[in-house]
Amino acid sequence: MDPVQAVVLALVQGFTEFLPISSSGHLILMPAFFGWTDQGLGFDIAVHLGTLIAVVAYFRRDIVAMSGAMLRREGAEARLAWQIIAATVPLGIAGLVFADLVETTLRAPIVIAASSAGFGALLWAADFWRRGPGSERELGWSPALAIGFAQALALIPGTSRSGITMTMALALGMSREAAGRFSFLLAIPAIGMAGAWQALQFARAPDPVDWTVLAVAAGISAVTAFVAIAVFLRLIGKIGMAAFAIYRIVLAGVILYVLV
Numbered sequence: 001m002d003p004v005q006a007v008v009l010a011l012v013q014g015f016t017e018f019l020p021i022s023s024s025g026h027l028i029l030m031p032a033f034f035g036w037t038d039q040g041l042g043f044d045i046a047v048h049l050g051t052l053i054a055v056v057a058y059f060r061r062d063i064v065a066m067s068g069a070m071l072r073r074e075g076a077e078a079r080l081a082w083q084i085i086a087a088t089v090p091l092g093i094a095g096l097v098f099a100d101l102v103e104t105t106l107r108a109p110i111v112i113a114a115s116s117a118g119f120g121a122l123l124w125a126a127d128f129w130r131r132g133p134g135s136e137r138e139l140g141w142s143p144a145l146a147i148g149f150a151q152a153l154a155l156i157p158g159t160s161r162s163g164i165t166m167t168m169a170l171a172l173g174m175s176r177e178a179a180g181r182f183s184f185l186l187a188i189p190a191i192g193m194a195g196a197w198q199a200l201q202f203a204r205a206p207d208p209v210d211w212t213v214l215a216v217a218a219g220i221s222a223v224t225a226f227v228a229i230a231v232f233l234r235l236i237g238k239i240g241m242a243a244f245a246i247y248r249i250v251l252a253g254v255i256l257y258v259l260v
Contacts, residue, residue, distance in 0.1 A: 010217040013047040014224025020163030020244045023111045046199045046214040050221025052191045076137040087148025088189040094152035102155045113157035113255040120248030126170040127241035134174040136182040143172040176236045
């Protein structure tokens, strides 16, 4: 794999995984735009591992607090932890049922363009009409599960896992910062499941492996994702979601013009 391609794709994955603009869509589109060969499943596993390391590192104190509360079976931290686990179930089921469809038909540029623009507009609307300053630690079970079912839509390339979960969270009355935090905590089991699924596929039909390239890509992805999380949570309360929605709509237009 070309080193420039590896660095660019690792940066793209790290930067876009936690922003509401769809990392999977970008990873599919970048080779198409630049005429690169597909990066391979091993590379995808490496950069996803990098983003998982980043989100675990950023929320390490929250994870420790929730883990301890789960053992004691009490308090808001324990409830939040169980809600995150429960909200991950719809994604896991949908992934098993629709895996072949997601990996074939839905990877088309027209699908990515439509989902990028359509769900981007929904994100903008949810942010514009958000109803309140609710915290993720005040979230009820029904809203948590609703966000989990929304997350299953992220299997459609271009939707954005973080984007669709934030959209639902905002629509249910959470603040921008709380929507971001819940979405990022929800990413931990989601990325873990996706990585495990990819690893299983890789084990069945292994690609040639350049471990040095994969290690560097994972490191770049981790550092970039950590910075992206920190900056997003610091600024989102001020800037809102409009800029991300506009970017998604413009990207859809570029896809339609260049690739369709």
